[in-house]
Amino acid sequence: MTALARHRRLSAAWASGPGWKGWFSTVNHSDVGRMFLVTAFFYFLVGGILAMLIRAQLATPHSAFAGPGIYSQIFTMHGTIMMFLFAIPAIEGMAIYLLPKMLGTRDLAYPRLTAYGYWCYFFGGAMLLVSLLFGIAPDGGWFMYPPLTGRIHSPGINTDFWLIGITFVEISAICAAVEFTVSILKYRAPGMSLARMPIFAWYMLVVSLMILTGFPPLILGSILLELERAFGMPFFQVELGGDSLLWQHLFWLFGHPEVYIIFLPAAGVVSTVLPVMASTTLIGYRWVVAAAVALAILSFGLWVHHMFTTGIPHMGLAFFSAASTLVAVPTAVQVFAWIGTMWKGTPRLHLPMLHILGFFVTFVIGGLTGVMVAVVPFDWQVHDTAFVTAHLHYVLFGGFVFPILAGIYYWLPLASGRRRFFRLGNVAFALIFIGFHVTFLAMHWVGLMGQRRRISTYAPEDGWTAINLISSVGGFVLAFGLVIVLIEIVLHLVVPRRSRRNPWGAGTLEWAVPMPPPAYNFASLPRVTSREPLADDPDLGVRLARGEGYLGDARGGLRETLMVDIATGEPEQHVVYPANTRLPLVMAAVTGVFFLSLLLKLYWLTPLALAGVAVLGWRWVWQLGSDTDLGCQPVGHGLALASASETDRPPGWWGSAFLLVANATLFGSLLFGYAFLWTVAPGWPPAAFMEPSLLVLVAAPAGAALAVAGIALAVRRNRIGGDPTAALLAALAGALCLAGAFALLLAGAPHPTGHAYGATLWVLGCYGLVHALLVALMLAFLLARQRAGYVSRSRRAELAIVPVWTGYLAVVTALILAAVYLPGFAA
Amino acid sequence: MSDLLRILVSPAAWLACFSAIYGLSGIVCAAGPGAAVADGSGPRMVLVIAFLLAVLLQVGLLALVWSARFGAEPGLVRVVSRISAVTGLVATVWTLFPVLAASACL
Numbered sequence: 001m002t003a004l005a006r007h008r009r010l011s012a013a014w015a016s017g018p019g020w021k022g023w024f025s026t027v028n029h030s031d032v033g034r035m036f037l038v039t040a041f042f043y044f045l046v047g048g049i050l051a052m053l054i055r056a057q058l059a060t061p062h063s064a065f066a067g068p069g070i071y072s073q074i075f076t077m078h079g080t081i082m083m084f085l086f087a088i089p090a091i092e093g094m095a096i097y098l099l100p101k102m103l104g105t106r107d108l109a110y111p112r113l114t115a116y117g118y119w120c121y122f123f124g125g126a127m128l129l130v131s132l133l134f135g136i137a138p139d140g141g142w143f144m145y146p147p148l149t150g151r152i153h154s155p156g157i158n159t160d161f162w163l164i165g166i167t168f169v170e171i172s173a174i175c176a177a178v179e180f181t182v183s184i185l186k187y188r189a190p191g192m193s194l195a196r197m198p199i200f201a202w203y204m205l206v207v208s209l210m211i212l213t214g215f216p217p218l219i220l221g222s223i224l225l226e227l228e229r230a231f232g233m234p235f236f237q238v239e240l241g242g243d244s245l246l247w248q249h250l251f252w253l254f255g256h257p258e259v260y261i262i263f264l265p266a267a268g269v270v271s272t273v274l275p276v277m278a279s280t281t282l283i284g285y286r287w288v289v290a291a292a293v294a295l296a297i298l299s300f301g302l303w304v305h306h307m308f309t310t311g312i313p314h315m316g317l318a319f320f321s322a323a324s325t326l327v328a329v330p331t332a333v334q335v336f337a338w339i340g341t342m343w344k345g346t347p348r349l350h351l352p353m354l355h356i357l358g359f360f361v362t363f364v365i366g367g368l369t370g371v372m373v374a375v376v377p378f379d380w381q382v383h384d385t386a387f388v389t390a391h392l393h394y395v396l397f398g399g400f401v402f403p404i405l406a407g408i409y410y411w412l413p414l415a416s417g418r419r420r421f422f423r424l425g426n427v428a429f430a431l432i433f434i435g436f437h438v439t440f441l442a443m444h445w446v447g448l449m450g451q452r453r454r455i456s457t458y459a460p461e462d463g464w465t466a467i468n469l470i471s472s473v474g475g476f477v478l479a480f481g482l483v484i485v486l487i488e489i490v491l492h493l494v495v496p497r498r499s500r501r502n503p504w505g506a507g508t509l510e511w512a513v514p515m516p517p518p519a520y521n522f523a524s525l526p527r528v529t530s531r532e533p534l535a536d537d538p539d540l541g542v543r544l545a546r547g548e549g550y551l552g553d554a555r556g557g558l559r560e561t562l563m564v565d566i567a568t569g570e571p572e573q574h575v576v577y578p579a580n581t582r583l584p585l586v587m588a589a590v591t592g593v594f595f596l597s598l599l600l601k602l603y604w605l606t607p608l609a610l611a612g613v614a615v616l617g618w619r620w621v622w623q624l625g626s627d628t629d630l631g632c633q634p635v636g637h638g639l640a641l642a643s644a645s646e647t648d649r650p651p652g653w654w655g656s657a658f659l660l661v662a663n664a665t666l667f668g669s670l671l672f673g674y675a676f677l678w679t680v681a682p683g684w685p686p687a688a689f690m691e692p693s694l695l696v697l698v699a700a701p702a703g704a705a706l707a708v709a710g711i712a713l714a715v716r717r718n719r720i721g722g723d724p725t726a727a728l729l730a731a732l733a734g735a736l737c738l739a740g741a742f743a744l745l746l747a748g749a750p751h752p753t754g755h756a757y758g759a760t761l762w763v764l765g766c767y768g769l770v771h772a773l774l775v776a777l778m779l780a781f782l783l784a785r786q787r788a789g790y791v792s793r794s795r796r797a798e799l800a801i802v803p804v805w806t807g808y809l810a811v812v813t814a815l816i817l818a819a820v821y822l823p824g825f826a827a
Numbered sequence: 828m829s830d831l832l833r834i835l836v837s838p839a840a841w842l843a844c845f846s847a848i849y850g851l852s853g854i855v856c857a858a859g860p861g862a863a864v865a866d867g868s869g870p871r872m873v874l875v876i877a878f879l880l881a882v883l884l885q886v887g888l889l890a891l892v893w894s895a896r897f898g899a900e901p902g903l904v905r906v907v908s909r910i911s912a913v914t915g916l917v918a919t920v921w922t923l924f925p926v927l928a929a930s931a932c933l
């Protein structure tokens with residue numbers, strides 16, 4: 001087959017639908033990555049316009065531009081949009097677009113999940129945007145502290161938009177994190193061992209694990225606050241056994257790692273781009289990997305440093321102050337590795353490099369002011385002043401926006417196949433750099449002079465007028481620079497000047513795909529023998545296009561790829577991806593109906609929407625697998641591999657395992673909240689404990705045991721060629737019995753609005769009930785698949801996935817029962 | 828997965844101990860003002876013992892990650908897991924050291 005014929009065959013299998021209609025059904029990572037990036041930069045524009053409104057307001061004293069009410073909406077939406085609708089989605093978009101290309105494969109692990117994540121982001125973001133347009137946007141600050149955001153002080157719908165909209169958007173982050181984790185661990189080019197992985201993939205692996213463990217506390221917090229607002233469950237109301245500090249803990253358990261979730265991918269971009277700009281390789285690759293891991297985990301131990309002024313005892317302050325100073329060490333390791341890399345190589349001052357230098361200067365200053373605010377007495381002085389806002393922009397803008405701009409200029413030729421024509425970028429960089437430092441250096445200064453953040457006005461006699469005016473002028477210079485970047489990118493896309501292949505002389509695999517990349521990325525998959533395959537073999541791209549790698553014969557119009565062993569990268573399984581479908585879009589829309597029904601308090605619609613999600617989920621999984629045994633599939637180079645549906649560790653097993661990591665973190669946060677209220681909140685212990693119910697105490701463990709034993713037996717019977725139906729039915733009965741036990745538990749629980757104790761028990765019971773029903777649905781699905789002929793002795797993959805969920809259900813059942821009944825027994 | 832575990836175990840153990848001892852300090856203070864100053868009182872000793880146990884755990888993990896039996900094959904994972912193990916130990920000593928010196932409940 002010629003390279004052209006192969007290209008045509010692969011394109012026919014992989015291309016998305018024609019025209020703009022194709023956007024709605026595409027599941028291809030390049031398409032969805034671009035959609036993420038465009039939407040994220042649209043939100044950057046919106047957030048930027050809001051920033052200009054803030055600076056316009058603060059430019060002069062007693063400004064009549066916006067009143068305090070509107071100003072609160074503006075800064076809240078600015079912070080919220082920048083953090084949740086720009087920064088995180090921009091990272092997701094970049095990684096979705098780049099990772100498969102860098103890893104030498106054809107797509108991410110779950111293409112439909114990629115698309116579903118995008119549409120959740122799209123609809124959730126739209127909800128927030130609508131609130132902004134109608135003047136009912138959230139106004140409690142981007143961290144939404146109760147009691148300000150409780151029902152008494154914020155009675156309108158504004159706060160609900162935040163809680164519900166952001167939870168909706170976060171589904172996309174969780175989807176992306178599961179997707180990245182599994183893709184990086186299991187979907188790589190043959191031979192790409194962990195040690196040969198591109199550094200960006202290491203960073204994204206670390207970040208994905210952080211998202212899986214960092215986002216659930218906020219999702220939980222949002223659920224609890226919304227339950228308090230909508231149904232009066234007093235989790236944060238101190239007079240009824242709640243505590244507003246619980247919100248701060250849950251928020252910052254998420255919020256501090258979030259800062260590193262934003263920074264680390266940007267650091268990954270720097271570690272990738274900088275060595276290429278310096279014509280060398282990254283110094284201390286292993287140390288950089290270790291530093292990223294250390295930074296990620298240390299960042300989870302810093303959350304209380306946002307709460308230094310809440311009256312925490314000295315020892316607690318000292319713990320978190322020490323931890324906060326410690327993160328400077330792994331950060332410095334990376335910075336030294338970058339400096340060493342520049343020292344070793346010969347840096348070329350191309351545009352991406354300019355942005356990296358901008359990053360260095362800005363981020364190091366931000367890091368130093370970070371160490372300043374880690375020192376408790378200093379923090380007490382500057383807390384809630386413009387100094388802190390200035391610091392956070394130095395780390396966020398410096399640590400994220402500069403590297404992202406470097407990345408955009410670096411990978412733009414890859415995405416478009418063109419080279420820059422107008423050289424506006426250098427002017428833009430100068431304006432951004434100067435504008436940024438003028439704006440935010442000045443804000444440090446007024447902050448030290450006492451100007452509070454989030455306050456819409458000040459008096460001339462405060463003496464802050466000139467500095468604020470300078471800061472605002474800087475802000476507009478910065479905005480002007482960013483607009484020029486936008487203009488340049490548009491010009492780049494409309495002026496057709498073809499770029500040569502691999503224009504920067506990079507060594508990583510994304511530059512081995514044709515430019516712009518076709519939907520299938522690689523006509524055949526490479527075998528990797530080093531960290532920089534393209535540096536070893538500059539003709540690799542041509543050889544792959546000729547079909548010299550794996551899966552080069554484009555069989556049967558299928559979207560094929562390989563799964564590999566985590567450590568060695570040796571091929572393990574043959575995977576066929578699902579094709580284009582509107583299912584993710586429809587599923588996200590129905591998920592949106594669920595969230596809208598909560599927002600608009602149309603509670604009759606909520607169960608209908610949930611049923612819709614369940615039906616679509618059923619359909620989603622039904623489309624996978626095969627009703628005939630496929631046997632080993634030839635993948636090239638004389639190798640034949642088991643098809644993914646005929647293994648014990650299919651893609652769904654890996655996805656379930658990592659999704660359960662996030663789920664377990666959410667559950668752990670709930671238990672933490674319960675323990676926190678118990679030990680810290682006033683009004684505990686409650687007046688009366690819940691009466692133990694013998695029925696629940698018998699039915700719940702029995703149901704859980706039956707479910708676990710039933711599914712284990714079904715797996716065993718299937719393995720020896722027997723009929724698993726009876727065992728599956730027994731497991732289903734167990735799950736339903738367990739659901740019944742949780743319903744009974746809820747019926748006997750104290751009223752959830754009387755005291756935080758009752759409210760917490762209620763949430764614990766609902767958590768168990770939902771999981772029992774979910775496992776029952778999975779078991780019913782397995783039975784239906786079994787009857788329809790999708791399960792056989794070799795097609796055992798689906799049977800392998802459900803035990804993971806059943807086991808999890810059994811563990812949480814034990815913990816819920818202990819949490820609900822033990823205190824009563826002890827008392 | 829075992830490679831990932833080798834890399835993550837020590838810093839993750841630090842995080843667990845760090846959060847647990849922070850929680851413990853809350854419980855100790857809720858129980859009474861006995862641990863208010865850096866003396867040898869019972870509640871203070873609870874914290875100090877917890878600190879020492881955490882350090883011991885890290886030393887144990889470091890030894891495991893370094894050992895030929897449980898450690899990784901030579902290469903990237905071995906180096907990274909050893910650096911992570913040292914990080915876990917240093918982080919434990921550095922961030923929990925205040926139990927020896929700071930007043931607990933003020």
Ligand code: HEM
Pocket residue numbers: 048051052054055075076078079080082083087140141142143389393396397400401439452453454455475478
């Ligand atoms: C485009 C240039 C930007 C300018 C001129 C700007 C300006 C400002 C100003 C003046 C405030 C303080 C509002 C107040 O406290 O009264 C603020 C708050 C904030 N900004 Fe920005 N910003 C910019 C970009 C960003 C970016 C890129 C991010 C994040 C990725 C970001 C995140 C935040 C957050 C989280 C807050 C706090 C909001 C709150 O207090 O609730 N900003 N910004």
